[in-house]
Amino acid sequence: MCLALAACGDDDPSPQPPTSGAGGEGGEGGQGEGGGGGAPEGKADGEPCAANDECLGGLCLTEETFGWAGGYCSSLCDPELVPCEAGSECLPQGSYSLCLRSCEETADCRGTGQTCLDMTGEGLLMCIGGCDADEQCEGACNDDYGYCVATGEVCDNAEDDDEDGLQDCEELDCAAQGACDEGITAACTGAVDVSEGGAFPGTTEGGTNLFGSMCSTLGGAYPAGVGINERVFQFVAPAKGVVQLAARAVEEEVEFDWYIRSGCDDAATLLGCLVSFGPDSAPLELPVEAGDTYFVFIEGTGEADVEYTFDVSFAEQRCGDGVRVGTEECDDANAANDDLCTDECLVNVEAACASALPTTGEETAGDGSEGTQGFTGSCGGDGGELVYQYTPTATGDVTISAAPQGAADIVLHVRTDCADRDTEIACSDDLVESDFTESVTVPVTEGEPITIFVDSYDSASSGPFTLTITPAE
Structure with a gap:
């Protein structure tokens, strides 16, 4: 499904607005059946068309220009100045905007290959064209x-004939065809089993050249593994728990792509793409149920093969064994239900707040992986955290900083009432850098305590840190 109209054809097809006027002179017999001399009623937005003059809005989104099978009527609009008619929504497209038919489900869309989608993220569903068959x-x-x-x-x-960045068996267009199907089936069947965990060194040299992926980033999509050898790995979860994965290049200056699918031969099951991790990068962590299967593809880069180490580890989630794993918020290895951790491995918030570590503002060392995993801030914090209570000795602004050690990815948030998330007064998490010192400045009142949560992005990035508080003067 094409999710960006301008990407389906020319960057700016410059559609022309509908024109008005008296029109040409009619021929003899203009008063005959269906007469009156008026132009026939045009087609509404979303109706199939072949030319602009067929449409009420004066614009036909043709296959040649937009890649939509069959072509569909539309009109130009402006979200504020020139709204669409009832039954249509205005979709911005850079230098211009288009009216597209409104819908509640795909069945409401009338044209070939159309799908009902929210293109703006504002809950406005509209019929988006495309195709699903040659x-x-x-x-x-x-x-x-x-x-x-x-x-x-x-x-x-070995060429990219349809100019989409992929080629040959890497394409969905080819994957189901006989010549590709046999090779892909063999590669998937022969995937290296890493279910028992460990370090798997190797090289893409001599690997298959059958897979590729369109990877999405904040800057747009890019093709990974085009015309390059890859190695394929399979992990099958032996029980409920967490699997940690990290693919690292042997040579630090080398970068390569690796990606994960839940189905080896189905590109639609792509879970995500990553670039090679650094030596100190926290591994990727995936919660799994028994029998869950993942396929990992490590691709060469450019036109060169790469040497890599693929590290895999698995931890089973068992409440009561004293080790916090996966969705467990805590695990104190006992069945008591009135202490910090319940018998279902959930944090007892009142008990956790009552056990908050007192700090006077001096430099304090801690490790989020040794704490609970039951608190989050408005900006994140799904990993392990330690909870501190600070009572200011003066009224004013205090600056609170948490510096990570090693691969820890800190999330720092502060509340005036430990047990009440609505009392949060600050939250900080750098979205780009993981080894970043988080810092907030908050107003305090002498003698009135605040709660500081030194949290982490996820459980894989929990780790040691140093907490520093600069008191108000």
Whole structure:
């Protein structure tokens, strides 16, 4: 499915607004059946079309320009100045905006290949065109993106025929075809089993060249593993717990792509893409149930193979064994229900707050992995945390800083009432850097305590830190 209209064809097809006027002179017999001399009623937004003059709004989104099978009527709009007619929503497209048919579900959309989607993130559902079969298009349907292209992919010529960044068996267009299907099945069957965990060193040299992935980032999508050898690994969870994964290059200056699917031969099951981790990077952590299966693909980079080490570890989640794992908020290895940790391994908030560590503001060392995992801030904090109570000796502003040690990724949040999340007065988490010192400045009143949570992004990034408080003067 094409999720960005401008990406489906020219960057700016410059659609023209509808024109008005008296029109040309009618021929003889203009007063005949259906007469009156008026123009026939145009088609509404979302109706199939082949040319602009068929549409009430004067614009036909054609396959040639937008990649939408069949073409659909639309009109230009402005979200504030020129709204769409009832039954349509205005979708901004950079230098212009388009009216698209409103919908509640895909069945409300009338055209070939259309899907009901929220394109703006504002809950406004509209019919977005595309394709899901070659026969819908004049040329071919690009299965990786879901829009029509002039030329389909040839699956054995080592070229990117449909110009989508992938080629040959890496394409969804080719994956199900005989020549690719046999090789892909063999590669998936022969995937290296890493279910028992350990370090798996190797190189992509001599690997298969059958897989690729379209990876999404904040800057847009990019193809990973195009025309490059890869190695395939399989992990099957032996029980409920957490699997940790980290793919690292042997040479630190080398970067490569690796990605994870829940189905080896199904690109639609992509869970995410990553670049090679550094030596001190926290591993990726995935909660799993018994039998959950993941496939990991490590790809070469550029036109070169890479040497790597793939580290895999698994921890079973068992409440009462004294080790906090997965969705456990705590685990104190006892069955008592009135202490800090319940017999279901959930944090007893009142007890946790009563046990908050007192701090006078001097430099304090701690380790989030040794704490609970039951508190979060408005900006994050799904990992382990330690809870501190600070009673100011003067009224004013205090600055609180938590510096990570090693691979810890700190989230720092502060409340005036430990047990009440609505009393949060600050929360800090750098979204880009993991080994970043988080710092907040908050107003305090002499003698009135505040609660400080030195938290972490997730349980894989919990670790040691140093807490420093600069008191008000």
